[in-house]
Amino acid sequence: MRDFIIHEPDNIGGACSLLLEFGTQARIIAGGTDLLVDLKQHNIEISHLVSLAKIGGLKSITTIGDEIRIGALVSLNEVAESLTVKKRLRALCKAAASMASKQIRNQGTIGGNIASAVPSADLPPALLAAGAHVIITSGESERKVPMSNFFYGPRKTVLAVGEILTQVVIPSIGKKTAIIYKKFKLRGANALAVASVATRITVAGNLIKEGRIVLGAVAPVPMIAELASEMLAGQIPSHNLFFRVAEAAAAEAKPISDIRGSREYRKELIQVLTKQSLDEAFKRATGGGD
Amino acid sequence: MGDRSIKLIVNGYSYNVSVPAETTLLEVLREELQLTGTKFGCDTGECGACTVLIDGRPFRSCMTLAVEVEGKRITTIEGLANGGELHPVQKKFVELQAIQCGFCSPGMILTAVAFLGENPKPTRQEVRRAISGNICRCTGYQKIVEAVIAASKINGGGRK
Ligand SMILES: Cc1cc2nc3c(=O)[nH]c(=O)nc-3n(C[C@H](O)[C@H](O)[C@H](O)COP(=O)(O)OP(=O)(O)OC[C@H]3O[C@@H](n4cnc5c(N)ncnc54)[C@H](O)[C@@H]3O)c2cc1C
Numbered sequence: 373m374r375d376f377i378i379h380e381p382d383n384i385g386g387a388c389s390l391l392l393e394f395g396t397q398a399r400i401i402a403g404g405t406d407l408l409v410d411l412k413q414h415n416i417e418i419s420h421l422v423s424l425a426k427i428g429g430l431k432s433i434t435t436i437g438d439e440i441r442i443g444a445l446v447s448l449n450e451v452a453e454s455l456t457v458k459k460r461l462r463a464l465c466k467a468a469a470s471m472a473s474k475q476i477r478n479q480g481t482i483g484g485n486i487a488s489a490v491p492s493a494d495l496p497p498a499l500l501a502a503g504a505h506v507i508i509t510s511g512e513s514e515r516k517v518p519m520s521n522f523f524y525g526p527r528k529t530v531l532a533v534g535e536i537l538t539q540v541v542i543p544s545i546g547k548k549t550a551i552i553y554k555k556f557k558l559r560g561a562n563a564l565a566v567a568s569v570a571t572r573i574t575v576a577g578n579l580i581k582e583g584r585i586v587l588g589a590v591a592p593v594p595m596i597a598e599l600a601s602e603m604l605a606g607q608i609p610s611h612n613l614f615f616r617v618a619e620a621a622a623a624e625a626k627p628i629s630d631i632r633g634s635r636e637y638r639k640e641l642i643q644v645l646t647k648q649s650l651d652e653a654f655k656r657a658t659g660g661g662d
Numbered sequence: 663m664g665d666r667s668i669k670l671i672v673n674g675y676s677y678n679v680s681v682p683a684e685t686t687l688l689e690v691l692r693e694e695l696q697l698t699g700t701k702f703g704c705d706t707g708e709c710g711a712c713t714v715l716i717d718g719r720p721f722r723s724c725m726t727l728a729v730e731v732e733g734k735r736i737t738t739i740e741g742l743a744n745g746g747e748l749h750p751v752q753k754k755f756v757e758l759q760a761i762q763c764g765f766c767s768p769g770m771i772l773t774a775v776a777f778l779g780e781n782p783k784p785t786r787q788e789v790r791r792a793i794s795g796n797i798c799r800c801t802g803y804q805k806i807v808e809a810v811i812a813a814s815k816i817n818g819g820g821r822k
């Protein structure tokens with residue numbers, strides 16, 4: 373790693389001013405599990421790190437009514453094990469538990485997983501399916517950005533210089549609704565997603581009221597498969613419907629070929645994972661399953 | 663860009679070191695404190711050879727900047743034995759030959775110790791999951807799992 377200065381401000385305002393002062397020469401460090409790899413491999417060369425570790429208020433999971441607020445510095449293991457999250461959005465706990473290793477999960481944060489904007493990141497799909505938003509602060513003002521508008525491209529987000537992601541807000545999920553996250557990886561542990569799908573279904577009577585299908589690792593950003601999602605609204609649930617929706621999701625995916633899998637293979641995976649997640653989500657939304 | 667003075671608490675002892683900000687905890691342990699039991703493997707968070715306990719929980723020391731753990735309680739493999747008496751997990755690794763070259767052992771043992779602290783009576787499947795972030799390239803995992811299970815049956819298998 374090239375040499376840098378590390379700043380450890382104890383309040384958000386201080387962190388934002390440091391980020392503004394040093395501009396492109398500065399980076400935020402949370403758990404460091406993404407950043408240190410980039411620094412060691414010289415993918416990023418900067419001379420200032422702004423650590424969030426000493427800032428209070430970013431490390432807790434709280435609820436306001438049915439809404440859950442997760443501080444940016446909450447670790448992946450804390451997300452995986454949180455009873456509050458488990459009760460309302462179990463898919464997020466499962467996604468967090470599927471990541472990396474125990475050691476990395478103790479260190480990596482939810483904020484870092486979102487802000488690093490890696491296409492295969494595990495938490496964004498479930499968060500998008502849940503309709504979550506993030507709170508971003510510049511020190512002076514705060515803004516609220518839906519997760520669906522947060523990403524621009526691989527490692528590109530709406531975060532401007534001097535801004536910090538402080539909270540992830542998950543709205544009330546509502547009754548008769550289930551969200552399921554499915555990830556395909558090459559090993560049981562320490563493996564990134566080759567493809568992933570988060571599916572949300574709300575049922576009303578005998579019909580599906582609405583659905584949303586989010587795809588991970590198969591496009592420059594985690595993407596909502598809009599056409600496939602629309603096919604669910606107002607329909608009678610059936611094996612055939614879910615099969616066609618899964619085919620549509622695979623058609624919408626825009627994967628690349630890389631070391632973990634080819635473009636064609638990823639499209640196949642999306643079809644299989646979408647079908648599986650629809651089946652499970654439907655079962656859960658109607659009160660069956662776990 | 664100038665060194666930073668930091669105070670680290672390792673295995674109950676307090677050390678003052680002066681290192682550049684980009685120094686990892688792994689580098690400080692091995693090169694400043696000469697605690698070479700913690701191994702330098704992949705240096706990118708993948709293998710687990712550099713695992714140490716920070717406030718009792720396992721972390722990758724290669725992915726941790728030393729300045730970020732100032733004041734926290736760090737345990738390395740050198741800090742597990744109690745006087746001359748090996749920790750039960752260490753004893754069982756030796757007895758059941760869960761060590762060949764030994765490169766993965768410090769990280770594996772510390773991971774197991776932290777795990778037994780959380781789950782003192784694990785099943786084999788739970789042990790497998792617990793050590794899944796630590797790669798062993800020669801013993802194979804069977805004997806390691808057996809050693810952790812055997813340690814869990816000794817009173818104090820969870821002591822750190
Ligand atoms: C061995 C290994 C395995 C991994 N496996 C997985 C996996 O299975 N799935 C997966 O999704 N990821 C995986 N990762 C990636 C990484 O661990 C996670 O993405 C983690 O959540 C990143 O969080 P962090 O706090 O460590 O981020 P950092 O490294 O601290 O930061 C990452 C980026 O986000 C920025 N940032 C961090 N926090 C904020 C904030 N609050 N506001 C604005 N910007 C911020 C930083 O400036 C940096 O650019 C793995 C990494 C390693 C090393």
Ligand code: FES
Nearest residue numbers: 703704705710724
């Ligand atoms: S040396 Fe740290 S995980 Fe491999």
Ligand code: FES
Nearest residue numbers: 762764766798799
């Ligand atoms: S004993 Fe050699 S790597 Fe595990």
